[in-house]
Amino acid sequence: MPLPGLFDYRAGGEVRPGQRVIVPFGRRELVGVVVERPSMPAIAEEQVRDVAQVLDDVPPLPEDWLRLAAFAADYYQRPLGEVMLPALPGPLRRPAAYRGKRAGGGPVARLDARAARAAGGKRKGRPGKAGASGDGDVVAGDRAAAGAPGGAAGMTATAGPAVPGDGLVPARPALSAAQQAAVDALAALQGFRPVLLHGVTGSGKTEVYLHAAERVLAAGRQVMLLVPEINLTPQLEGVLRRRLEAVAGVRGVAVLHSGLADGERLEAWLRAVRGEARVLIGTRLALFTPLPELGLIVVDEEHDPSYKQQEGLRYSARDLAIWRARDRGVPVVLGSATPSLESWHHATAGRYLLLSLPERAQAGQLPAIRLLDTRPLRLEQGLAPPLLAAVEARLQRGEQSLIFLNRRGYAPVLHCDACGWVSGCRRCSAYMVLHRAVRPGLAGGPYRHELRCHHCGWQERVPAACPDCGNQDLQPMGRGTQRLEEYLAQRFPQARIARIDADSTRLKGSAQKLFAQVHAGEVDILVGTQMVAKGHDFQNLTFVGVLNADAMLFSHDFRAPERLFAQLMQVAGRAGRSGSASEVFVQTGYPEQPLYQALVRHDYVGFARYALDERAAAGLPPFAYQALLTAEAGELAQALGFLAQAREAAEAWAAAGDAAAVAAQPEAGSTRRAAVAPMVSAGAAQPAIAADMSRITLYDPVPLRVVRVANVERAQLLAESDSRPALQAFLRSWTALLPTLPGASRVRWQLEVDPLEI
Numbered sequence: 165m166p167l168p169g170l171f172d173y174r175a176g177g178e179v180r181p182g183q184r185v186i187v188p189f190g191r192r193e194l195v196g197v198v199v200e201r202p203s204m205p206a207i208a209e210e211q212v213r214d215v216a217q218v219l220d221d222v223p224p225l226p227e228d229w230l231r232l233a234a235f236a237a238d239y240y241q242r243p244l245g246e247v248m249l250p251a252l253p254g255p256l257r258r259p260a261a262y263r264g265k266r267a268g269g270g271p272v273a274r275l276d277a278r279a280a281r282a283a284g285g286k287r288k289g290r291p292g293k294a295g296a297s298g299d300g301d302v303v304a305g306d307r308a309a310a311g312a313p314g315g316a317a318g319m320t321a322t323a324g325p326a327v328p329g330d331g332l333v334p335a336r337p338a339l340s341a342a343q344q345a346a347v348d349a350l351a352a353l354q355g356f357r358p359v360l361l362h363g364v365t366g367s368g369k370t371e372v373y374l375h376a377a378e379r380v381l382a383a384g385r386q387v388m389l390l391v392p393e394i395n396l397t398p399q400l401e402g403v404l405r406r407r408l409e410a411v412a413g414v415r416g417v418a419v420l421h422s423g424l425a426d427g428e429r430l431e432a433w434l435r436a437v438r439g440e441a442r443v444l445i446g447t448r449l450a451l452f453t454p455l456p457e458l459g460l461i462v463v464d465e466e467h468d469p470s471y472k473q474q475e476g477l478r479y480s481a482r483d484l485a486i487w488r489a490r491d492r493g494v495p496v497v498l499g500s501a502t503p504s505l506e507s508w509h510h511a512t513a514g515r516y517l518l519l520s521l522p523e524r525a526q527a528g529q530l531p532a533i534r535l536l537d538t539r540p541l542r543l544e545q546g547l548a549p550p551l552l553a554a555v556e557a558r559l560q561r562g563e564q565s566l567i568f569l570n571r572r573g574y575a576p577v578l579h580c581d582a583c584g585w586v587s588g589c590r591r592c593s594a595y596m597v598l599h600r601a602v603r604p605g606l607a608g609g610p611y612r613h614e615l616r617c618h619h620c621g622w623q624e625r626v627p628a629a630c631p632d633c634g635n636q637d638l639q640p641m642g643r644g645t646q647r648l649e650e651y652l653a654q655r656f657p658q659a660r661i662a663r664i665d666a667d668s669t670r671l672k673g674s675a676q677k678l679f680a681q682v683h684a685g686e687v688d689i690l691v692g693t694q695m696v697a698k699g700h701d702f703q704n705l706t707f708v709g710v711l712n713a714d715a716m717l718f719s720h721d722f723r724a725p726e727r728l729f730a731q732l733m734q735v736a737g738r739a740g741r742s743g744s745a746s747e748v749f750v751q752t753g754y755p756e757q758p759l760y761q762a763l764v765r766h767d768y769v770g771f772a773r774y775a776l777d778e779r780a781a782a783g784l785p786p787f788a789y790q791a792l793l794t795a796e797a798g799e800l801a802q803a804l805g806f807l808a809q810a811r812e813a814a815e816a817w818a819a820a821g822d823a824a825a826v827a828a829q830p831e832a833g834s835t836r837r838a839a840v841a842p843m844v845s846a847g848a849a850q851p852a853i854a855a856d857m858s859r860i861t862l863y864d865p866v867p868l869r870v871v872r873v874a875n876v877e878r879a880q881l882l883a884e885s886d887s888r889p890a891l892q893a894f895l896r897s898w899t900a901l902l903p904t905l906p907g908a909s910r911v912r913w914q915l916e917v918d919p920l921e922i
């Protein structure tokens with residue numbers, strides 16, 4: 165049976181698995197990757213078309229890379245081409261880059277030629293050899309995975325150059341005892357071993373990674389270091405880069421992330437693939453880079469949701485990193501102050517080696533965390549008086565404060581007091597958010613306000629009067645970071661205030677600039693969303709105020725408390741990192757909540773135990789495995805109808821399985837139901853299934869929380885099992901069946917394995 169996304173082509177005898185080829189596909193050409201050489205094509209021989217060109221400008225993609233891609237395709241239930249092609253730098257997957265007079269042997273040859281010229285060398289770029297094509301005497305086709313036509317790489321481009329700005333050469337501090345113990349434990353590892361490095365915020369995890377990396381480099385191996393979002397942590401990248409360049413040389417360190425231009429990405433990728441780069445630092449997409457001499461993988465902030473790709477191939481780079489480390493027989497280090505409950509569960513069960521850094525590296529204590537019960541307090545623009553007093557005190561001492569509010573814009577909704585009208589989006593079941601916009605070229609005002617939908621991007625002017633009743637006095641309700649910034653500027657006119665959120669950092673390089681200002685001490689009060697919570701080593705910050713944390717406390721998503729706790733620990737961890745006494749105030753109406761109580765004690769372990777007990781009692785991950793089927797359609801009924809069909813089909817399998825299990829009668833005394841072997845089921849058209857349906861639970865199809873986005877209505881169906889293999893087997897059959905359902909033509913559906921948000 166042909167694997168989905170595999171296509172047969174005929175080529176001469178020279179192609180090898182892992183080689184790229186240009187092939188005709190319909191009426192266009194695509195770049196494909198040769199994955200196997202079957203003895204018989206899967207289609208009639210006369211229909212097999214010829215490979216147009218064999219590309220040999222880079223070595224064939226190595227076997228372990230092909231294994232990784234095959235695993236990811238199988239595990240996440242996507243066509244192989246959709247895994248492989250987006251994993252390659254853009255120019256390597258565009259036929260046009262190799263065609264025409266100006267192609268000059270292709271993008272690699274052009275890049276090499278330019279590098280040679282720049283180096284002043286006389287070497288000419290290697291011409292790309294056109295491989296054997298067409299009249300091959302080998303009958304069997306070569307099977308290549310081709311990208312789906314029109315399928316684009318699903319990487320969201322975020323702005324930002326790779327070079328951060330502080331310019332300091334980081335010192336090499338003497339290791340603390342805990343750091344030394346961790347470094348020693350890592351040095352003793354041989355072969356595959358997952359390690360969870362649990363270190364409180366500011367405990368110096370980076371230093372541990374660096375020592376481990378240096379050791380692996382000295383042994384002549386390569387290191388892969390994954391970080392969440394490079395644009396958000398330019399400082400970390402800078403520290404890692406400069407320290408490792410000292411060992412591996414400037415060209416020995418390559419950085420890969422989605423903000424790079426095509427040429428930059430190709431250049432860094434090539435250095436890694438050719439073994440010239442000894443260290444690869446990158447975001448989730450870097451996980452797919454071939455590294456011939458890989459000796460260690462590090463995943464920093466392993467709990468971070470940005471390791472999960474949210475479109476196309478919805479993979480977890482952390483989970484694939486562990487698979488890749490096992491496949492390559494090397495250690496993998498996951499680091500975090502607030503590990504994902506999945507990783508923590510593995511570590512406490514002994515499946516991962518647990519290493520701890522219980523104290524901060526620099527002399528200081530962790531900040532004192534205080535819950536401000538807002539119920540008896542009179543708030544000033546949402547701010548409690550003790551919080552304002554704390555900011556005031558920092559201003560007087562010349563120290564920095566951070567106010568954390570995870571909601572961008574001016575106000576989440578505009579409202580008419582007279583008739584109750586609210587600013588809804590005409591295309592989504594969501595509110596339009598009030599934003600303060602700066603006219604281009606007029607930084608600092610005058611401002612105008614506008615309404616923006618955070619779901620579909622729709623923008624419109626603020627109505628001069630209520631569209632329903634004509635009331636001219638429309639009021640913003642609630643507040644976002646812009647309104648907070650405005651109020652703080654009024655309240656503390658002498659303070660220098662900066663706001664860091666997705667709006668203030670839209671322009672390329674602006675995030676780096678803002679962070680550099682904070683590090684340089686040019687900011688007194690920093691207002692920010694979760695962008696400021698991650699990994700930043702602010703040395704002069706001694707106060708953090710947290711607003712509106714309660715919004716996440718009662719979410720329907722069972723992972724919300726885990727995310728909230730991690731976010732609060734992380735943002736609190738930005739304070740007092742240089743050793744000075746520091747405070748964190750969290751405003752809440754529910755100070756007695758166990759989550760907040762654990763936070764005050766800095767008690768990740770206690771929180772994890774409590775949260776895991778709850779998950780175990782409810783049969784939720786990591787004690788169960790999930791997949792989410794989402795359907796989108798013009799009308800909700802169509803989406804729900806398709807999901808209902810999908811569920812009925814699976815129930816028919818289960819019923820057929822019951823019948824078969826009864827007929828087959830398992831060995832005497834055994835109550836375990838045998839896995840249902842392929843068999844004829846109810847309808848003749850129904851494919852058979854080889855999965856143990858008794859271990860699969862399918863929930864009711866339900867509308868998404870925000871049902872309509874850009875006039876598309878969405879619903880989802882959750883599938884769950886206590887066994888990963890059982891779920892995988894089921895999904896394989898299910899995804900083959902779904903396109904044949906009667907409702908399939910009216911919806912767009914997608915399946916997400918191990919979904920993070922439900």
Ligand SMILES: Nc1ncnc2c1ncn2[C@@H]1O[C@H](COP(=O)(O)OP(=O)(O)OP(=O)(O)O)[C@@H](O)[C@H]1O
Nearest residue numbers: 337338339340365366367368369370371501525699
């Ligand atoms: N042994 C040491 N002695 C003195 N300072 C150290 C030592 N190790 C690390 N540091 C410093 O401590 C600070 C915190 O280190 P680092 O940023 O690695 O912490 P972290 O564990 O990654 O924290 P977070 O989880 O908050 O990102 C840095 O300024 C670092 O230079």
Ligand SMILES: [Zn+2]
Nearest residue numbers: 589592617620
């Ligand atoms: Zn909208």
